[in-house]
Amino acid sequence: MQHTDITIVGAGSAGLTLALLLAPLDLSITLIEQGPEPELTEPDFQRVSALNLASQRLLQQLHVWPGLSAHAAAYQHMSVWQADSFGRIDFSAAEQQLPALGWICDNEQIRQQLYQQVKGCHNVRCLFNSCIKKLTQSEREVVLQLSNDDLIFSRLLVAADGANSFIREQQKMPLLHWDYQHHAIVATLACDEAHQATARQVFWPDGPLALLPLADPQRVSIVWSVPPERAEQLLALSPEAFAQAVTAASQSVLGQLQLCSERRRIPLRMRYATEWVQQRIVLVADAAHSIHPLAGQGMNLGLMDVAALAELIANQLEAGQSIDQPQMLQQYQRWRKSEAQSLILAMEAFKRGFSGGLPLPKFLRAVGMNALNKQPALKQKMMALALGNAGDLPKRVQLSASAASEFAAPSA
Template structure:
């Protein structure tokens, strides 16, 4: 029998970050993960995520950012529509920002979080766990695994898109398919990418070219119909290269895929309830969105920063007081941003899928107009880099004191 104040199910980026945020709180924390422990090894860039400035600040304060070897920052962003004059671009220098974001390797981030947790005696990490049942109660939560029983004051579901915690606790979920699969691969470019993140909207969906540390290497996220995605994953490399180069209008010259291609079905999921008794959901367990704006992991990291802040406010003398009042406060706080992102992703997707000539003209004129309106552009950029008024403390910019 394992007893803890906080039991986190899932050791992905969200679960491990939450454990680290609370490692020195005086609370006893357990993390249950179905997979094996992260192992150190060479960075593969198999899956990368664009992290915004708010996430960077959070991970820097945890001492994790400094451990990442691969985190190329991008200084500019260029978004355009194929076959029209719609285009908008942003750059960090004009907006007086250090960068517009950075690209991190998902597995290296998990390894760095895990490494940091090794030195935290209050955190117990159990890998290869097989959960059999979960029940939430006002006094205690109980999770049974093949290895034993876990009791906790607070239970956090950080177990990703198909969250068992959400399903076992019958927290309702709304979802719809985006009718897109995303192909992810590493691609060599003929022209240097110049630290610019690029995205072209095709009639079938968006294609992103994300700049890696090597000036001639990009990670692509190509969202398209499930049928086209499966064909693109099967065709030989030469044909894939031709189609990819044509799709992004040779913006970086002829392209050459240098990794296996993998494909991910994309689905919007939104849990309408994030709190059940003394259990809460965070990150992908609560919401998943289209990767076209690269915001999913950023949202999850802000969820756990917000939750950690409220937990810390309710710890006194090493004792955690769990109350519906502040659990609901967490839910309201974070639902606001998740809902905005879901609506925005849908608007982008639908907006760019409409192919009639009027829709295309409106889009092109609209994008050009926004590109010339500095104030509106600044607002769009602030949203992209994660600057919001309601950021958790640990993700806010440092306050400079001149005294």
């Protein structure tokens, strides 16, 4: 039997980051993960995420960035275009007066580097290969019974156990969800022409293809979102025919491509928990929301959830208040729900706005994209939000006031 202040379920990017954020506080933390302890390995770039500037600032503060940046690829440019029209929009770090627009990182490396820091925290107890058998909640605590029959009593339980959250389901926390009617195919490809540190996304009527630059100037990671039956066909192709299909879908922007990894398929669903707090249980990151990867924002959003929760918990302790105070948990819920809702709506608008091949909507989309491309001030505002340089951010990741005002002044 064990008593702990906060139990975090799930050692993904969100759970590990939260453990690190809470570690400096006067709290005991238990982290429970069903999988094995992450070991340092060379990245294989099977799954990658585009981290924005706010996430990078957070990982920098947590001393995770130096290890991670060794294999991360900074991208300086972003090009988005419509495959079958003249619509196009380009962004560049130089135009935004920034060192980079973001970084492409290997997902497993993110976990490994986070865990390297968590390992050194004396007040964080990590239980790997641990399954939860039973969860009960009383007015005073949450009790977890593990599969080895150990009991853990906590004042607060944070569910960071991913999109299919066991905790959310066990507690019957209501979930709004729909199928995006897309499966994402992810793979690594070698390209004839250097990617020039540019993240590219081409919109076809049936879904977008993203080409994300890796540290090797002639390798990209793709996320190709297509209807399920098309995904089936693409996976049935030989490696050569698949590479040919990606080359055609990318309009040969990087020349001929060659497949150099397995292909993985991930069905895409929107999930949004309508309640993020139930007494002493709190949902964060993918356990609370999962969105279409077309704007590469899911992990960034989750990292901001945990930074927000850690900030509110730290404020409570500083004010001599309890970490399980309902008002504080409600404040977290209000704050982060509103950020998640905005992104869910934006993803839906993007997905619907770019799908379909009818001539008039296609023409209007193209005109709109080109008009936006010629509006530096508007582009800068859009980018500031996507990069995590604007919005209702946790304090520790906000740009300093001077940097923010510099950022707000668009170059002519």
